[in-house]
Amino acid sequence: MNWGEFFAMKGYGLYVWGSYGVTLLIFIAEILLVRHKRTLTLRQLRLLRDAENEE
């Protein structure tokens, strides 16, 4: 079996890779979002602390 045949999935390539591709994109997006949220939360906490220290 070569790779061309593998990706063709006997004519079902669009359906099979459409399923796995979108799933992969969703996982990557979710991982980036939760990491981004952590960065934002930490940044916000530091800003709040700095604001309190200035008072």
Next chain:
Amino acid sequence: MAINWFKYSAPSTFYGLIGKLVPWFAWSSAILFTIGFYIGFFVAPTDAQQSEAYRIIFIHVPASIMSMFIYLVMAGYAALGLIFNTRLSSMMASALAPTGALFAFISLWTGALWGKPMWGTWWVWDARLTSELILLFLYLGFIALHASIDDPRRADRASALLAIIGSVNVPIIYFSVKWWNTLHQGATIKFTGTSMHAAMQQAMFIVLVACWFYAIAVALTRVRSIILERERNNQWVSELPEVRS
């Protein structure tokens, strides 16, 4: 060995503990996904009836199971928060909702892409598909309701009620293929075992565990941010090295 489990129900201890656990779950998940998909694509044989299209099963079934399982765990945490007034349980419920919604979406999406070549249609208003769509809406409703109420404790209580009432939908999804005549095939995993080829079963099961670890890793990372946000006025948060720097 006596472990004081209640120690970990305090947000400060829980925050530290899960920070150490997340990388383990994340890496185990990545390894299991690789093994599961390797078996699914290179070891499992071509299906006699569905040819290669059936390979969608290795993500469709685990994602569908996760979408129902996460909902029950979310509703369980929400109920704990409602009954015992524990902040952390409600935070866990909020952290699980987006991941559950994404699994419900993946279930519907991969189902549509499987339905098209096999049934000739992307979608039918059949009991299994419709109840899964309702599950997605329940997740979105939970998230929207929680976000629409300013006071977090009141938001917890209102959305907990929605989560608990909505959980009746989960057995409806599971038994829908039995109770109604549907286009969807019968349950893949029954209480009495399955009739699948061994390698297919293995691949599906390994991907299910991988999804499980993935969900734990992202939900715990998300809950850490929620804990920081909601406990920000407490001493322990300001003393954390990542906040002090």
